[in-house]
Amino acid sequence: MFGPHDDFLKHTLATADEGVEPSFEVLSAGTEVTLHDCGVLRIEPRIPSDTSLVISCAVHGNETAPIEIVRDIVRDLLDEELKAGQRVLFIMGNPWAMNIAERFVDVNMNRLFAGDWQNYDTNLKEVKRAAKLEAYVANFFAEEPTTVDKRYHYDLHTAIRGSQRERFGVYPFVAGRTLPAEQKAFLARADIDTVLLQQKEATTFSSFTSLKQHAESFTLELGQVKPFGENDLGRYTGIDHALRDLIAGEPLPNKPKRNVTEFEVCHAITVTSDNWEFFIPDDALNFTEYAPGTLIWRDGDEEYRVGDEPEYIVFPNPKVPVGHRAGLMLKAK
Numbered sequence: 001m002f003g004p005h006d007d008f009l010k011h012t013l014a015t016a017d018e019g020v021e022p023s024f025e026v027l028s029a030g031t032e033v034t035l036h037d038c039g040v041l042r043i044e045p046r047i048p049s050d051t052s053l054v055i056s057c058a059v060h061g062n063e064t065a066p067i068e069i070v071r072d073i074v075r076d077l078l079d080e081e082l083k084a085g086q087r088v089l090f091i092m093g094n095p096w097a098m099n100i101a102e103r104f105v106d107v108n109m110n111r112l113f114a115g116d117w118q119n120y121d122t123n124l125k126e127v128k129r130a131a132k133l134e135a136y137v138a139n140f141f142a143e144e145p146t147t148v149d150k151r152y153h154y155d156l157h158t159a160i161r162g163s164q165r166e167r168f169g170v171y172p173f174v175a176g177r178t179l180p181a182e183q184k185a186f187l188a189r190a191d192i193d194t195v196l197l198q199q200k201e202a203t204t205f206s207s208f209t210s211l212k213q214h215a216e217s218f219t220l221e222l223g224q225v226k227p228f229g230e231n232d233l234g235r236y237t238g239i240d241h242a243l244r245d246l247i248a249g250e251p252l253p254n255k256p257k258r259n260v261t262e263f264e265v266c267h268a269i270t271v272t273s274d275n276w277e278f279f280i281p282d283d284a285l286n287f288t289e290y291a292p293g294t295l296i297w298r299d300g301d302e303e304y305r306v307g308d309e310p311e312y313i314v315f316p317n318p319k320v321p322v323g324h325r326a327g328l329m330l331k332a333k
């Protein structure tokens with residue numbers, strides 16, 4: 001599959017521009033391994049799976065800790081040190097951005113899913129890739145055996161800013177659904193004790209799998225962005241163990257081992273014009289609390305102030321194009 005001194009990460013970086021011929025291998029336990037494309041690898045165990053699991057990273061190319069976690073899990077599966085008990089599709093999302101250690105090359109890929117890539121120039125790398133990733137995921141789910149009755153997708157990220165809550169999940173909005181206890185249990189197992197409940201449909205990768213593929217999916221923010229080799233992987237053991245347990249086929253407990261605090265998004269901050277002003281300092285951490293009445297942004301006569309109860313900010317980033325999200329305001333649930 002990969003050369004003797006190679007691994008999934010090295011192979012993905014090396015083949016970003018040249019492309020990859022699909023290849024196939026069977027491990028001694030009968031597990032089938034298919035490399036579909038650069039950074040897209042499928043594991044199909046011989047024993048029947050009850051879950052289809054998609055594990056993605058590098059949808060933003062500079063978020064390296066999740067990439068290192070996925071690299072090590074894939075290595076252990078291929079070496080048969082880790083038992084493959086469920087079918088898994090591993091994705092390293094944006095190999096070109098990984099190679100230049102940037103969030104993206106031309107356009108933020110995590111705004112292009114749920115079909116939104118169709119509104120962009122399909123010659124752009126991220127646009128073409130988002131379309132292909134949707135197809136790989138759709139095929140992976142469509143080809144699942146009849147034994148499968150659960151679809152999970154964990155899209156692994158790290159945040160630009162530091163955070164008062166080090167790890168948190170974002171649960172995409174799908175009308176009428178609620179967060180299942182077993183997914184809370186997964187979050188708790190992964191040492192993620194905070195979850196944001198989106199209140200509107202979005203065009204992120206996890207929204208695609210939730211909305212269009214009926215998966216239980218999350219964007220998981222696992223720490224802060226750092227270059228390759230500078231991550232303290234000791235801070236990521238929770239997610240590493242939780243994913244390894246799921247892959248090995250261990251069922252999720254039906255009760256979280258500890259409390260998971262829920263927040264609801266109450267306002268999505270959008271850059272509305274070149275005159276748009278933002279009043280959040282550059283060093284504000286994710287989950288900084290703002291008192292009622294605090295001015296968050298203004299654009300001419302339009303402004304947003306915190307309502308009657310305290311609100312918390314996440315992902316504040318005023319350096320996005322007009323029309324893009326510059327942060328989220330949250331209320332405790």
Ligand SMILES: O=C(O)CCC(=O)N[C@@H](CCC(=O)O)C(=O)O
Nearest residue numbers: 110159160161170204219315317
């Ligand atoms: O730290 C930041 O400002 C961004 C971190 C990040 O990439 N977050 C994801 C969240 C996706 C979601 O809302 O589910 C993103 O902005 O794409």
Ligand SMILES: [Zn+2]
Nearest residue numbers: 060063157158
């Ligand atoms: Zn990200």
